[in-house]
Amino acid sequence: MARQHARTLWYDRPKYVFMEFCVEDSTDVHVLIEDHRIVFRLHCLLSCKNADGVELYNEIEFYAKVNSKDSQDKRSGRSITCFVRKWKEKVAWPRLTKEDIKLLKKVNTKRPPPGMDDLDDDSDSADATST
Template sequence: MARAPCGPLRRQHARTLWYDRPKYVFMEFCVEDSTDVRVLLEDHRVVFSCKNGDGVELYNEIEFYAKVNSKDSQDKRSGRSVTCFVRKWKEKVAWPRLTKEDVKPVWLSVDYDNWRDWEGDEEVELAQVEHYAELLQKVSPKGPPPAMDDLDDDSDDANGTSSGL
């Protein structure tokens, strides 16, 4: 049986998780023991490349859904991944997806552990305050506090002595 010639390994995509916040979009490129890490962050895209612990070259290029502020963004490398904190150009605008194209690559997933539906949080908070105010209005008035004049200041203790301080 003939063997195929050994050639250079083909590039693969790094598994990527992302989630959205009012000011930032977070991306995590999941690569353990990465080396030769390069992150090129531009206003409309990110290019990520590295080698994993087995020497396989990983490469991802993502055209962003919307413009970002590449100068106010950063990345952080750990032993298990490379995380990018990408500052949105327009804050408080939710991104329905990370990519410009409405096609989800198989290597890209939402990070449901960190995902939060923050859009409309102010409305939810305002509704909770209004609900609390309504509850306070529904509470029946209790009237004046009870009179405390029936308490005896000079009560005797078990030894028959006055307990005044």
């Protein structure tokens, strides 16, 4: 069975971190919220919008400790939302994960910038005046 990550949105608030796993028409959902991590697992069947036989799986180590006993999840037709209670309230999280994961690699080019000789300012004004 193939395994993919579910698209995940998160919102930082003073008392909670809200996480939304964006999966429509989900069945067989398992969410485990622990003090240092969350595990989201979903087997996609015919009712799921993904291909048959695909397991959506996210395991996230939180940036900081949470209160798993005062956290919960709620399923709707379009997503699974998790309300994760922060251990330290009113402390902003700069990211969701424990590790600072870089999603975009730094671009390193040693070439000169491209030439702009083909851009001619006169061509725009000439087009505007000709009829």
